[in-house]
Amino acid sequence: MPTTDLKKSHDIIIIGGGPAGLTAARHASIAGADTVLFERDPVIGKPVRCGEGISERGLKSYISLNGPWIANRIKKVDMIAPDGSRASFESRYIGFILNREVFEQELAKKAEKLGAKIISKADVTGLYFDKKGKPSGVKLNYCGQEFIVKGSIIIGADGVESRVGRWAGINTTTKLKNMESAVQVVAEDIDVDPDICQFYFGNKIAPGGYLWIFPKSRSRANIGIGISGDRSIEMPAEDYLDKFMKEYFPDARITNRVAGGVPCNPRLKNIVKGNVILAGDAGHQVNPLTGAGIANALQAGKIAGETAAKAIESGEINYDILKKYPERWFRSRGRTHRSATNIKNYIHKISDKKLNDLAGLIRKLPENERSLLKLFLFVVKNKPELIIDAVKIFRKF
Ligand SMILES: Cc1cc2nc3c(=O)[nH]c(=O)nc-3n(C[C@H](O)[C@H](O)[C@H](O)COP(=O)(O)OP(=O)(O)OC[C@H]3O[C@@H](n4cnc5c(N)ncnc54)[C@H](O)[C@@H]3O)c2cc1C
Secondary structure (H helix, E strand, O other): OOHHHOOOEEEEEEEOOOHHHHHHHHHHHHOOOOEEEEOOOOOOOOOOOOOOEEEHHHHOOOOOOOOOOEEEEEEEEEEEOOOOOEEEEEEEEEEEEEOHHHHHHHHHHHHHHOOOEEEOOEEEEEEEEOOOOOEEEEEEEEOOEEEEEEEEEEEEOOOOOOOHHHHHOOOOOOOHHHEEEEEEEEEEOOOOOOOEEEEEOOOOOOOOEEEEEEEOOOOEEEEEEEEEOOHHHOOOHHHHHHHHHHHHOOOOEEEEEEEEEEEOOOOOOOOEEOOEEEOHHHHOOOOOOOOOOHHHHHHHHHHHHHHHHHHOOOOOOOHHHHOHHHHHHHHHHHHHHHHHHHHHHHHOOOOHHHHHHHHHHHHHOOHHHOOHHHHHHHHHHHOHHHHHHHHHHHOOO
């Protein structure tokens, strides 16, 4: 896009073209707001720094479940305890492994069709403040030149390394223990069951986290690990992954390796300040137990885009409407977020022995009865010594 095509002002400016930003752009445009999205990378969806796993429930409201963005369908999940025993969860379709690059490009197309402008190679370098000190646009480096583009509402969807929140004066600091350190390889020429996602737990394999195998086919998988930041001081996540690969897939051909942080935080106190709102990883809206952030980013983007468009409907910014964004987010995912934080804090502290015991209990339940409530009742009945732990896990459900 030639630089002369940059418009001077928009209703809504979105910073970041990941799942959160692209979905915000789509939903703001559906509601009729003049929306622009700036992405600093040259191509939307690239590079992919993700295991690409998502549940059917998290995906189905945003995109068709048939299309080139779906790499594989998952029918079963295996949890592997430290002693190597497996507990399985099965259903018709549990989830999907995405082709995330294609997925994001499709999200971009959907937003553009509705009128959103998506501009890549556009690095936002700061907020632009008016004379009264109110954010009224962004400073931009686009094709090597500096620009100011004005906007009434600014959505920061700039991922885990987000600076938009800080620029606006929102406290987005994360404790080291809540910042997961994640590393992943794409492994080829391996032999895995393409129907099963596998999760390995234990202090020797993934302290304060887990290791995943997300198959794209029988011979190819994303294999990665996420461990809590404070545990990665003892030994980096990368070394745990290499150790696992050597033991389990010594002949794998590694065709890609990525690393990144995942903010697995309790809820951020503020995700809106004045006319600036945060969505996705930028707003720490990742599931803190699983580190899965795609579905939450889609949902946060939708609510952010809709709320921003509604707040600007009359031409003036309606701050009361903008303030509803955190409320809507909390209603949608707040309870899950709180429970996930609770379980995470427990699981990360328990010994391998207790993890083995829990896996043993899960295995005793028939597969179609493996809900959290059933598990709780089962623990109470069959393993009284785990009751206190069970109460700790389940008390906030
Ligand atoms: C190794 C790894 C594996 C993961 N696996 C999974 C998984 O299997 N399933 C899952 O659900 N989640 C997974 N996650 C988490 C998931 O990737 C994120 O939660 C998700 O991408 C969040 O989406 P987002 O739109 O908020 O941010 P992002 O996808 O990070 O998008 C932010 C975008 O903003 C752009 N940007 C940043 N700053 C600027 C700026 N100043 N100007 C312009 N553009 C800017 C970036 O280039 C980027 O494109 C994984 C994370 C890691 C690190």
